[in-house]
Amino acid sequence: MTVKFRKRRLFMSLLIGMTIFLFLPMAMSFMLYEHRFGSRQETPDYLKYEVAEFDQLQATQTFFSSNHHQMLAGVLYKNVEVLQPKGIIIISSGVEAGHNRYLPEIDYMARQGYLVFAFDGTGTDLSEGRSIVGLPQAIIDLDYAIHYIKDSESFDDLPLMLYGHGVGGYAAMSVLTKHQDITAIVERSGFYDSADLMNFMEEPILGQLSHLLTPYIKLYEWLKFGEYVQLNGLDALSQTKTHVLFMHSQDDDVVSYQQNFAKFVDLFGSIQHFKFMSYQNRGHDIVINPTLLDTVREQFEEDYPSVGEMPQDIRRMYHEVLYDLDYRLDVSVMKEIIDFYDQWIVKEYE
Template sequence: MKNIHFKRKTVKIALISMMLFIGVISIGLMGYVKTNYDESFFRVDKPDPKYSGYLRYSDIDDYYERTEITFESGGNALKGCVYGSENDKGLVVISVGLGFGAENYLAETLYFVDNGWRVLTFDNTGTHESEGESTMGPSQSLLDLYAALTYIHGDQRLNNLPVMLYGHSWGGYAVTAILDSRFDIAAVASIAGFNSPMELLNEQVDSLLGAFSPIAYPFLWTYQNILFGNTAWVTATNGINSTDTPVMIIHGVKDEAIAYNGASIIAHRDEIINPNVIYKTNSAENHDGHNNLFESDAASEYAKTKNLEYKEIYNLYDGEIPDEIKEEYYEGVDRFRTSELDLDFMDEINFFFEKQL
């Protein structure tokens, strides 16, 4: 009897020890996932104008007027602008990529204005001039776009115009996922978008942890669900399939951020049943990545040249470039050249939008 009692006690202690060990490991993994997640979605402040390599509003404010707007998303005040208030063809809403603000897409904004559109742009949560301690996560772009469209719906100056959505990367997901909502959208152009937040996160974890990544999945899903609830599971394909709204899906075959055959929307084309979807695969050199799809060849080549110049300066000062040297470098950057668009690319989207009027 004593032997049996001793064995039972030993088994009980072993089970408790195992549970404690699993608990400690789980807490450690959850902490690791949370830390890496939060570091990936940090707040992105607007760069010092002295160190800007791309077009700024101050470069063109004598020629283009804009009206500043503010609306709320998740308790944060988001800042945006409406350009081309004199235009009444329709309203193009631009949803930007992670880490970028509305001003980073100023060239596209002006293109649409020049083609007769009114344009609404905004900084997402935790980005540039908008409030927010961080960018939160991949689902936040959908929530912020929902808030922007709610603002438009309630604004008498905007709600009588057909709405076209133009989104890149983070925004490329948002403009498609939002289709499963109450808003009347005339057409969508999704550029380099991911299909779902979870697919994107899994792809990034795979590149970080390799064969060990499945261990982190449950903790990643848990944290994403804590942050966003049901919104964490909204997919682009479900949004596209919920409507017959015309959608143009564009992706580069060498996209380094969202794999063409991985987390991208275009990788799910066999699941899409909306009959009004157009797919465009970009494979031409200088137009097949994540951020160069809309750049002109001249802009890509100029950027490469200036980047090499900066690398030489960086190496010369071992990464500690004096402010005056850095400022001198940026003074020599032609922001109109770095922001020059591929007009064939943009014209195709513009024509697609115009067909839906």
């Protein structure tokens, strides 16, 4: 065997090795990411609420620009009987769909004396965008929404709060790095790192391979989102003076309780301006009336291991019951949320 041949074989071995251990996982990660986030998300009509369904709720629509000049649809909500609002709450609804599904919570907040600003994220419902782009897009859109509210003279004297669920909770915590003057945040069922959530989502399908893809997911997000990828919930929470209420159910099958809420308690449990509320048997959406949730589980889940395995017509019925306006909210949980906001508004003005 000649030296030249050995060098050529070594080069080919290195090339094949790089392809297997670098380029193939990278390509797989990129394809996986685009499969999840590379299209628009529209809220189905049968899951949409109408403002007219809520007595005394007034909606004023507006538009504001996000990072690539895509116009996002925002709505300012108020109760017509509230003449002197306590503050303004920005709803961080994440990237899964528009803000409409939060109208029951929005109406409750408005009836308790708050202005509420909600918006459809990039690539959802009434907002522009060819796709929802990815998880950090939720931080970007929320950042631009906060700037939009701060730049409006109409809200100059009002305390500013955030309310985020799931991806919206991740965005609300992470954006604290850029906005140190938020009065209070309620985050429910949130997570602190986008790549970590991707692991949790893909592990049932890919097994341990999902962990091996993490560095490539992080690389792809850095290429797509730049500095926003560096905004991490744990880093933001370790530096902030903002008051934060963490809410999570132990049986959440969308965002891991142990990897997120339990970690928040372990790291920040002694911090006085943080409050932690743990639940059981509430799933990913802890504001749902538990009686309604139990009824739905009895009717549907005993026949199907997961919502994803339900036939389309059964899945539609499942969600229609969960979104029934007359029974949707657990008022006791919503009262905890409002009491938390009220407490820190009072403290701010003492």
